[in-house]
Amino acid sequence: MRxxxxxxxxxxxxxxxxxxxKGVVTLADNYxxxxxxxxxxxxxxxxxxxxxxxxxxxxxxxxxNVLYSQDDIEVINYLNDINFPGSYPFTRGVxxxxxxxxxxxxxxxxxxxxxxxxxxxxxxxxxxxxxGLSVAFDLPxxxxxxxxxxxxxxECGKVGVAIDSLxxxxxxxxxxxxxxxxxxxTINAPAGVLLAMYVCVGEKxxxxxxxxxxxxxxxxxxxxxxxxxxxxxxKASMRLVTDIFDFCGKxxxxxxxxxxxxxxxxxxxxxxxxxxxxxxxxxxxxxxxxKITGQDPNVFGExxxxxxxxxxxxxxxxxxxxxxxxxxxxxxxxxxGVTNPKAQMLRFHTQTAGCTLTAQQPENxxxxxxxxxxxxxxxxxxxxxxxxxxxxxxLPTEKSVEIALRTQQVIAYESGVTNTVDxxxxxxxxxxxxxxxxxGAADYINKIDDMGGMLKAIDAxxxxxxxxxxxxNYQRAIETDQAIVVGVNKFQTKESSAGRKxxxxxxxxxERQIKKLHEMKSSRDxxxxxxxxxxxxxxxxxxxxxxxxxxxxxxxxxATEGEICGVLREEFGEYVENIxx
Amino acid sequence: MPxxxxxxxxxxxxDGHDRGAKVIARALRDAGMEVIxxxxxxxxxxxxxxxxxxxxxAVGISILSGAxxxxxxxxxxxxxxxxxxxxxVFGGGVIPEEDVPDLINMGAxxxxxxxxxxxxxxxxxxxxVETNK
Numbered sequence: 001m002r003x004x005x006x007x008x009x010x011x012x013x014x015x016x017x018x019x020x021x022k023g024v025v026t027l028a029d030n031y032x033x034x035x036x037x038x039x040x041x042x043x044x045x046x047x048x049x050x051x052x053x054x055x056x057x058x059x060x061x062x063x064x065n066v067l068y069s070q071d072d073i074e075v076i077n078y079l080n081d082i083n084f085p086g087s088y089p090f091t092r093g094v095x096x097x098x099x100x101x102x103x104x105x106x107x108x109x110x111x112x113x114x115x116x117x118x119x120x121x122x123x124x125x126x127x128x129x130x131x132g133l134s135v136a137f138d139l140p141x142x143x144x145x146x147x148x149x150x151x152x153x154x155e156c157g158k159v160g161v162a163i164d165s166l167x168x169x170x171x172x173x174x175x176x177x178x179x180x181x182x183x184x185x186t187i188n189a190p191a192g193v194l195l196a197m198y199v200c201v202g203e204k205x206x207x208x209x210x211x212x213x214x215x216x217x218x219x220x221x222x223x224x225x226x227x228x229x230x231x232x233x234x235k236a237s238m239r240l241v242t243d244i245f246d247f248c249g250k251x252x253x254x255x256x257x258x259x260x261x262x263x264x265x266x267x268x269x270x271x272x273x274x275x276x277x278x279x280x281x282x283x284x285x286x287x288x289x290x291k292i293t294g295q296d297p298n299v300f301g302e303x304x305x306x307x308x309x310x311x312x313x314x315x316x317x318x319x320x321x322x323x324x325x326x327x328x329x330x331x332x333x334x335x336x337g338v339t340n341p342k343a344q345m346l347r348f349h350t351q352t353a354g355c356t357l358t359a360q361q362p363e364n365x366x367x368x369x370x371x372x373x374x375x376x377x378x379x380x381x382x383x384x385x386x387x388x389x390x391x392x393x394x395l396p397t398e399k400s401v402e403i404a405l406r407t408q409q410v411i412a413y414e415s416g417v418t419n420t421v422d423x424x425x426x427x428x429x430x431x432x433x434x435x436x437x438x439x440g441a442a443d444y445i446n447k448i449d450d451m452g453g454m455l456k457a458i459d460a461x462x463x464x465x466x467x468x469x470x471x472x473n474y475q476r477a478i479e480t481d482q483a484i485v486v487g488v489n490k491f492q493t494k495e496s497s498a499g500r501k502x503x504x505x506x507x508x509x510x511e512r513q514i515k516k517l518h519e520m521k522s523s524r525d526x527x528x529x530x531x532x533x534x535x536x537x538x539x540x541x542x543x544x545x546x547x548x549x550x551x552x553x554x555x556x557x558x559a560t561e562g563e564i565c566g567v568l569r570e571e572f573g574e575y576v577e578n579i580x581x
Numbered sequence: 582m583p584x585x586x587x588x589x590x591x592x593x594x595x596d597g598h599d600r601g602a603k604v605i606a607r608a609l610r611d612a613g614m615e616v617i618x619x620x621x622x623x624x625x626x627x628x629x630x631x632x633x634x635x636x637x638x639a640v641g642i643s644i645l646s647g648a649x650x651x652x653x654x655x656x657x658x659x660x661x662x663x664x665x666x667x668x669x670v671f672g673g674g675v676i677p678e679e680d681v682p683d684l685i686n687m688g689a690x691x692x693x694x695x696x697x698x699x700x701x702x703x704x705x706x707x708x709x710v711e712t713n714k
Contacts, residue, residue, distance in 0.1 A: 139595035154651025228597020228621050268600050359695040392695045393677050468603050475604050479698050488696040498679040579620040
């Protein structure tokens, strides 16, 4: 059989490189000579027409050369560093045929007001072809307060749905069969409580825990670093996390027990390298914590999942996902001795970058989201949320959510990029960036190891400070026109965003929710609630006991989230932010 | 040398998005102001107490959770109650443009939406503090 280079020879008669300078074709005898000729030609071009920047960089600040070619990827050994998809180190993806079998899960993050409104939104999304649910909870729910708590004032239903007890959760999933749909829940400090509620809703629908599939975010470390919805101090929080690993391993085996998240780290302003580095360093901390409790990383490692951002720089983002997969596989294999390939694989969800959305000319956000979503697909994501164009202004309307979902469907069904695996592999620039991001992240991880691990690093404010510096530098870049944001610092128009149709959650939602909560409390078995809450207290005091069964008992008799977290607050205390500026 | 402008940058309520608050705090500091950043989860009472204690010229409220009406009203109301209505209140975050007039009517000096250059906020604040004297 002829190879491609044979055809080339046949067509041209000889194997030589062509260099075109001012329309004159010259021949070079070998690669080095051709490269030297190119450099000379390039110099002339640049002298005549200066380039737009002295130093080009990726959005994440990595220097970018004018050209990448074969000597930039000479260091790569295909089988060791890239290999075939579905094989270690999974650079090319976690499945052999990726999207030729099944597309990624189209999972739109949604939730607002009360369970009734959010249930309607989920059913709207399911009718339109969304393939997985993703629940956004309001801030009181995320921080373990019932709606009637003084700290919850003004916040009910604003950034997600208000859930106080199992009663709300039953409404949230009304007429949504939990054995047919997978559900992701963005819940961290009180993750165990919401997971328990989900298991109970399943019970009521006749769906067994082992049939449930989905994810809880359960990633407390990035809450301290970047997202802010922590409750308890690190030690108790890590226990809650690893209790969930263990409980799910035994009872809810198809559940992703954690979604180790770089998304919010990037949103807080980090670079792509920092996003990978801090996320995987968090991952290392969880694996270590679970190992200390006697769990086997070959087992719980299968259920670890990840969550990354999709920012604007298409090439850098594609490289980022590939680098993250490779580095995590190496960490699991080499650092933790994991031999089970499924526990070496980095599976991830992606959300397009909220921080890139502009309030100015919001329609432009549709294009940004398209490019970002495309990057995540080219990078091999397992599931994807596409942001809606109006999210720099408020929660999205149904119309804008539909466009966001359609964006994914167009990429999946029309763009063609899903028909072959990892299409950017072998690209000189993408492979080079993949190497660079992996190396940069590994350097950070080494530094964090030297500090004594991620918990110590957080305590010292290290990742927080690194992220803030990057955020500030990015803002400076925009203000000095080093970075252009269309419609913000170039191509501005005077158009106002006022008068657009926006989704509103008014204060009557809070009043309604409080009324429901009080009615529920007066009709439940309050003796049982008190008893089970005391069981939680006792279990909290005994580190070797798993808290999950006690939480499940309490949830089942309609103990509220605030009551359960209240007991845990009394036992564990509360985290006090280490302010870094 | 005129006295340095003193600003409290505050994160009210449960909202954890502090990127904007920290960037603006740093920009104001780099512009020569004395900046006190409260950190997350501040009640309106805590914010007002800090502003008075720190003898602040202004309080900047950063909020992205949609609860801006509630918190602006509370902070401005409490400042009045404590006889500290001379402290300028301004803010920013994910706040729809059409909500801004309401916040201004409550007594906010200015509200800066997403994409505002830090220079705009700095210039406005300098002028507002100057006229307030």
